[in-house]
Amino acid sequence: MPLGNSHTTYGSVTKTFHWLTALLILTNLGLGIWATNIAQAIEAPDVETTDATVARATFLFSLHKTIGVTVFFVALARIAWAIVQPKPGLLNGDDPLEARLAETAHWLLYGSIVLVPLTGWVHHAAATGFAPIWWPFGQTLPFVPKSEYVSEFASTLHYILQWVLIGTIVAHVAGAFKHHLIDGDATLRRMLPGHGGAEPTARQPGHVLPVIAALAIWAAALGGGVWLGWFPERHAGAATAASSSAESDWQVQSGTLAIEVMQMGSAVEGRFSDWSADITYDETPDAEGRHGDVTVTIATPSLTLGSVTEQAMGSTYLAAETHPTARYEADLVDRDGTLMALGTLTIKEQEQPLDFPVQLEIDGDTARASGTAVVDRRSFDIGGSVNDPSSLGFDVTIRFELTATRATE
Template sequence: MSTSNTAASYGSVAKTFHWLTALLILSNIGFGLVASWQAEAVQAAGAQPSAADLARAAWLFSTHKTLGVTIFFVALARILWAVTQPKPGLLNGDHGAEAILAELVHWLLYGSLVLVPLTGWIDHAATTGFAPIWWPFGQGLPFVPKDPHVAELFATLHYILQWVLIGAIALHVMGALKHHVIDKDATLRRMLPGNTRGEPTAKQPGHALPILGALAVWAVALLGANQLGWFPSTHDAPAAQVTQAEAEPGQWQVTSGELSIAIQQMGQEVSGQFANWTANITYDETPDAEGKHGAVEVSIDTGSLSLGSVTDQATGPDFLASGSFPTATFAAVLRQKEDRLVTDGILTIRSIEVPLSFPVTLSIEGDTATASGETSVDRRAFGIGDSVSDEGSLAFDVVISFDLTATRAE
């Protein structure tokens, strides 16, 4: 069997691409469905997933994503091969509407083989969350920011386009069976192993109408989804709110800042921020008799945490339990230890108090100060994620960092 196509038959390379693509797509549809069911079970209200449940969900999604990227590159290779080869003509090219529909479905298939995995890949690249793609080339994409709005948009596109792909596959299979069972021609046999030839009819459909038809199908799918309200709102999420009571002399008014956390999940860093927190800070460059420079009191709205695709899980009952413990606090004194400014205090999460001390980098220019710091805590000390006891699934250490700007109160 020749590796190349002829006007009447497919070569071995085209056949290999065809059946490899079919195997990958059908497998990945299955993995995607099972992964979605597992995710729904893990995130269901009142669910207390075990480490095995989370690991299974992550494995399913990682498999789905890795196969999706594989399909993307196989599709590109298949398209590049196809454009260099003669295309065997239709055996019923003179059947008007049926021939045009067959070509339209082929355009839908080729386009969807690129668009469906690409939109899923962009969703993954824009998302902060678990389930990495299993390859050594990183998890991001050029020009794709870590942005929940971008992730949600492309997740929606991925969902819509996958149904177009599934519909095109169904029509393609039905058409092949119709040719084999009813028409009894060589259309299906030409794609099976062997040297089956099928002489195409002299009349063949052009490309313009099928391409326009495929574009119309995608447009109708997207417009219909928009009418159904599937696309995310374009309104921006509320900006992070850092508030402070009316400052008194000796206090510093926080004007901007970020409070972030990061943790390793399934070997990948997952990071996010708290949108709402308050900080009351007093500081004097000259220490008092006890060597204290001041104090800090921070109150954090735990439900305002944004942690990408695992936000609901992170704020749920087994982790921060925001419904039962809506506020975390940190109260500390600021003192100089050796040549560093250090906070010594108590961090309270889920009503559990744990001593915490860490260095702070402080710079003061006139009446404006910038401060930053980073530390780590063991989530187990606060009873966070007790059901996930495997550090390989979810690390024990959580990195907490802050960066803020404040002005001196007059």
């Protein structure tokens, strides 16, 4: 069998690309459905997550992503080979409608085997807390930032385009069997190993209308996604405004309360959008070095934590429905020239001591404060069924920064 194509036959290289691509895509579609079903079960707020379940989902997603990247590069090589080879003509060129539909399907297939894995790759590169691609070249992509919005947008594109690909594959396979079983021509046989070619019809469809039709199908699919509201809205990621009660010596004007946890070897950051801080503070400490105190009240349902936000609200994690409020109460004390917050953090009615240094700058009646603390999620019965830190880290880093003004009499 010759390596290259002729005007009547497909060569062995083209046939190898065709069947390898088909095998990879069909395998990956099954893996993607399997992994997604497990992930949805994990993310369900009332389903207990185990190390074995997380490990299984991680393995399947890593395999899915690795095969997806393989499809992308195989597709590029296949397209490059097709460009330099003659394309055997259709055997049904005398039927203009069927011939143009067949060409449209070919354009959709070639475009989709590039776009579907590429959008999945962008989603992966923009996300945090992911199952890694199994290769030594890193997990990022040039010009793709770490962004929840970019990740969700690319994920939506990936989801929509995969259905275009699936629909096109179904139509392509149906057409091949129609040629073989009804028309009795060699369209299917000439793509099988060991089989020769067949003389194409003199009349062949052009490329302009099939290309326009393929673009229209992609546009319709994406437009449908927009109409259904599948694409994410862009939200500002700036610091959230915090409120403070009127009884405080200092009124919080703005600030950010964030957490960070390691998931599957990658840092995942979340933010609380609803919290308040009641602060009393005097620059001159008392005899025990005490400057004042602070009480921070946090609405746990206001946490956003990327793709696992819903899971974080569940009963085995923050239990936001039954425990909607977390609280931190501390004294502000001078310890050898360092301002320390010495207090107690309460989450899900579990109290644990929490002390950490506070960086404070006061300029007139304006104060800027920041600090970082680390807690063990297990101390608050959060994610207790996940005991493998490579799946979900034990340490949770808490960071805050705020700007406050001195209350006037």
